[in-house]
Amino acid sequence: xxxxxxxxxxxxxxxxxxxxxxxxxxxxxxxxxxxxxxxxxxxxxxxxxxxxxxxxxxxxxxxxxxxxxxxxxxxxxxxxxxxxxxxxxxxxxxxxxxxxxxxxxxxxxxxxxxxxxxxxxxxxxxxxxxxxxxxxxxxxxxxxxxxxxxxxxxxxxxxxxxxxxxxxxxxxxxxxxxxxxxxxxxxxxxxxxxxxxxxxxxxxxxxxxxxxxxxxxxxxxxxxxxxxxxxxxxxxxxxxxxxxxxxxxxxxxxxxxxxxxxxxxxxxxxxxxxxxxxxxxxxxxxxxxxxxxxxxxxxxxxxxxxxxxxxxxxxxxxxxxxxxxxxxxxxxxxxxxxxxxxxxxxxxxxxxxxxxxxxxxxxxxxxxxxxxxxxxx
Amino acid sequence: xxxxxxxxxxxxxxxxxxxxxxxxxxxxxxxxxxxxxxxxxxxxxxxxxxxxxxxxxxxxxxxxxxxxxxxxxxxxxxxxxxxxxxxxxxxxxxxxxxxxxxxxxxxxxxxxxxxxxxxxxxxxxxxxxxxxxxxxxxxxxxxxxxxxxxxxxxxxxxxxxxxxxxxxxxxxxxxxxxxxxxxxxxxxxxxxxxxxxxxxxxxxxxxxxxxxxxxxxxxxxxxxxxxxxxxxxxxxxxxxxxxxxxxxxxxxxxxxxxxxxxxxxxxxxxxxxxxxxxxxxxxxxxxxxxxxxxxxxxxxxxxxxxxxxxxxxxxxxxxxxxxxxxxxxxxxxxxxxxxxxxxxxxxxxxxxxxxxxxxxxxxxxxxxxxxxxxxxxxxxxxxxxxxxxxxxxxxxxx
Numbered sequence: 001x002x003x004x005x006x007x008x009x010x011x012x013x014x015x016x017x018x019x020x021x022x023x024x025x026x027x028x029x030x031x032x033x034x035x036x037x038x039x040x041x042x043x044x045x046x047x048x049x050x051x052x053x054x055x056x057x058x059x060x061x062x063x064x065x066x067x068x069x070x071x072x073x074x075x076x077x078x079x080x081x082x083x084x085x086x087x088x089x090x091x092x093x094x095x096x097x098x099x100x101x102x103x104x105x106x107x108x109x110x111x112x113x114x115x116x117x118x119x120x121x122x123x124x125x126x127x128x129x130x131x132x133x134x135x136x137x138x139x140x141x142x143x144x145x146x147x148x149x150x151x152x153x154x155x156x157x158x159x160x161x162x163x164x165x166x167x168x169x170x171x172x173x174x175x176x177x178x179x180x181x182x183x184x185x186x187x188x189x190x191x192x193x194x195x196x197x198x199x200x201x202x203x204x205x206x207x208x209x210x211x212x213x214x215x216x217x218x219x220x221x222x223x224x225x226x227x228x229x230x231x232x233x234x235x236x237x238x239x240x241x242x243x244x245x246x247x248x249x250x251x252x253x254x255x256x257x258x259x260x261x262x263x264x265x266x267x268x269x270x271x272x273x274x275x276x277x278x279x280x281x282x283x284x285x286x287x288x289x290x291x292x293x294x295x296x297x298x299x300x301x302x303x304x305x306x307x308x309x310x311x312x313x314x315x316x317x318x319x320x321x322x323x324x325x326x327x328x329x330x331x332x333x334x335x336x337x338x339x340x341x342x343x344x345x346x347x348x349x350x351x352x353x354x355x356x357x358x359x360x361x362x363x364x365x366x367x368x369x370x371x372x373x374x375x376x377x
Numbered sequence: 378x379x380x381x382x383x384x385x386x387x388x389x390x391x392x393x394x395x396x397x398x399x400x401x402x403x404x405x406x407x408x409x410x411x412x413x414x415x416x417x418x419x420x421x422x423x424x425x426x427x428x429x430x431x432x433x434x435x436x437x438x439x440x441x442x443x444x445x446x447x448x449x450x451x452x453x454x455x456x457x458x459x460x461x462x463x464x465x466x467x468x469x470x471x472x473x474x475x476x477x478x479x480x481x482x483x484x485x486x487x488x489x490x491x492x493x494x495x496x497x498x499x500x501x502x503x504x505x506x507x508x509x510x511x512x513x514x515x516x517x518x519x520x521x522x523x524x525x526x527x528x529x530x531x532x533x534x535x536x537x538x539x540x541x542x543x544x545x546x547x548x549x550x551x552x553x554x555x556x557x558x559x560x561x562x563x564x565x566x567x568x569x570x571x572x573x574x575x576x577x578x579x580x581x582x583x584x585x586x587x588x589x590x591x592x593x594x595x596x597x598x599x600x601x602x603x604x605x606x607x608x609x610x611x612x613x614x615x616x617x618x619x620x621x622x623x624x625x626x627x628x629x630x631x632x633x634x635x636x637x638x639x640x641x642x643x644x645x646x647x648x649x650x651x652x653x654x655x656x657x658x659x660x661x662x663x664x665x666x667x668x669x670x671x672x673x674x675x676x677x678x679x680x681x682x683x684x685x686x687x688x689x690x691x692x693x694x695x696x697x698x699x700x701x702x703x704x705x706x707x708x709x710x711x712x713x714x715x716x717x718x719x720x721x722x723x724x725x726x727x728x729x730x731x732x733x734x735x736x737x738x739x740x741x742x743x744x745x746x747x748x749x750x751x752x753x754x755x756x757x758x759x760x761x762x763x764x765x766x767x768x769x770x771x772x773x774x775x
Contacts (some may be wrong), residue, residue: 007593032500215756217713359515
């Protein structure tokens with residue numbers, strides 16, 4: 001750009017020192033932890049940082065912790081350093097798990113969880129056969145069963161109606177995540193197909209839909225669903241608040257899912273479309289039997305990642321007064337009987353462990369699937 | 378095309394009925410879809426009218442001129458309770474932009490440090506950074522906001538027992554109080570001097586590059602640039618007799634007088650947004666650096682590049698091509714996530730407008746539509762700019 005360069009180096013640069021002669025642990029330590037002054041300093045600082053973070057946490061959660069009691073007196077009365085206030089969690093455990101779901105009916109929630117786990121586990125293990133039947137049971141039959149069990153309304157067989165405003169805690173978190181997942185996946189697939197369609201109006205509408213929901217924050221979507229949606233529907237339709245939130249979450253997650261699926265569709269070579277057209281398959285058969293099975297397989301990690309995002313986003317419902325796990329936690333903090341600084345940290349530690357465990361398990365599963373499906377090169 | 382031959386046998390391709398023609402089908406499907414949508418929109422309008430009439434609410438944007446009548450805990454422009462809802466909107470928008478802009482700066486700095494730490498040769502440092510990313514990314518953002526607000530900032534001591542940093546900055550449960558700058562006469566010259574320093578540095582860099590092209594001699598541009606940018610304003614300050622001073626906050630009775638108070642809601646939201654987004658930015662940085670083929674670094678090392686130059690001239694320019702769109706995405710996410718401040722009462726656009734204003738005026742449709750439109754415009758403008766940028770940066774291949 002600046003014309004010919006006039007400068008050319010004439011003499012050689014001095015040679016580098018020979019490589020280190022060591023092996024085993026010593027080599028590893030030298031290379032990975034102490035390969036110079038700067039790195040050694042970094043290592044020492046890291047060890048100090050780790051100790052400064054871990055040791056107080058362990059002391060707080062386990063060593064200095066209070067394990068039994070019935071009110072805040074148990075947690076503030078003691079001398080010495082402040083520890084976690086576990087009796088708070090014990091006292092509030094039912095609320096964290098079920099909200100104010102009637103105590104005599106809580107077995108229904110447990111049963112729903114149990115069936116869910118029984119259907120989910122075989123679905124996740126690749127070696128177990130009958131995947132299609134299993135998936136049908138989990139994604140189509142299970143929601144209906146869960147609805148009947150949780151909502152009820154059949155006094156004669158011992159399932160009285162339980163209003164959704166009594167639901168709360170982990171139950172709401174899981175219901176919203178699960179319904180969001182099974183609603184957003186088909187919606188996302190349809191939108192992704194629409195966005196790649198040859199029909200201009202379908203394509204345009206899909207793009208507008210996707211970009212609209214992706215462009216606004218989830219909380220505005222929840223407000224839209226809670227406060228604005230009722231205006232759009234006939235006055236006689238009384239939609240349950242939880243259902244409104246579910247609609248909002250599904251639309252929002254569907255738009256994100258569409259972009260993930262679109263990535264998968266884009267990765268399918270053109271020959272697959274041409275091949276199935278040559279075999280005489282129509283559009284839907286091409287998609288259902290040839291393209292989508294391959295495309296979805298490609299993007300399983302992406303799909304799981306959007307499930308993780310959806311799971312974390314369910315916490316936002318507390319802003320529209322639906323008490324999920326985090327909402328119940330916050331309500332628990334307001335209890336006069338338990339107000340101490342230690343209660344706050346204990347509650348956050350407890351909820352944090354639950355949120356972390358579920359998200360982390362999902363992300364590890366995504367990683368595992370990615371490695372399993374990776375084409376060896 | 379169908380022909381009947383002499384013996385009456387039909388040959389040539391069979392006639393396809395019009396309803397099996399894919400083109401006609403396509404048009405038909407789209408017409409049906411469009412008709413369904415128009416019908417849906419019509420139903421919505423009818424329902425909205427009926428519902429509004431039934432509940433006795435007025436519609437329209439006239440409410441923006443009404444008096445708001447509530448106070449706001451943080452405002453960048455003059456605001457009082459007698460101002461209008463329109464002004465509330467502007468106050469909220471500015472607060473959203475404030476926390477987003479500062480959050481983006483902190484998130485980028487922290488994200489780059491952690492992303493590079495994850496790539497470090499040092500095993501422990503890489504593991505520590507990896508742990509940070511895992512923990513932060515697997516916890517909901519709202520959880521983190523509430524944690525910082527309730528558990529960390531909420532348990533700070535009362536103003537009388539504030540933590541103090543060098544007697545200048547004070548931390549207590551009312552927020553963080555920092556010294557306020559006082560601008561005396563001639564303070565504006567300092568800004569001009571700063572600008573002059575930057576321009577001089579750019580000129581110096583161009584000259585140094587030209588000289589290196591011709592002679593191979595290098596010039597310490599970075600150090601001298603810093604000298605220019607800091608030195609010139611300092612000289613101006615000194616000649617004017619230091620017109621800028623700082624007002625230290627003083628404890629009077631139960632509270633502080635003087636200085637600038639940053640409300641705890643702002644601090645909590647800022648910390649949570651920065652640390653959360655930093656974990657994602659760290660992943661972007663890692664992906665960007667790893668996207669540069671290893672051969673590039675090896676070739677540069679073979680040519681005798683030092684590690685710093687290798688990063689600056691070979692790795693970073695190529696990694697940026699991958700990173701910039703992803704980074705923009707994270708910045709957009711941060712801006713959208715700032716709406717979560719409503720959970721702790723930070724007066725951002727969403728909290729003030731879709732929260733308080735909606736509650737007071739009951740103009741749900743207008744308020745939510747305006748709020749959504751603002752975020753939509755921010756997102757769409759950014760993605761248009763990004764598309765244009767990507768087009769420009771695209772590798773031109775054969």
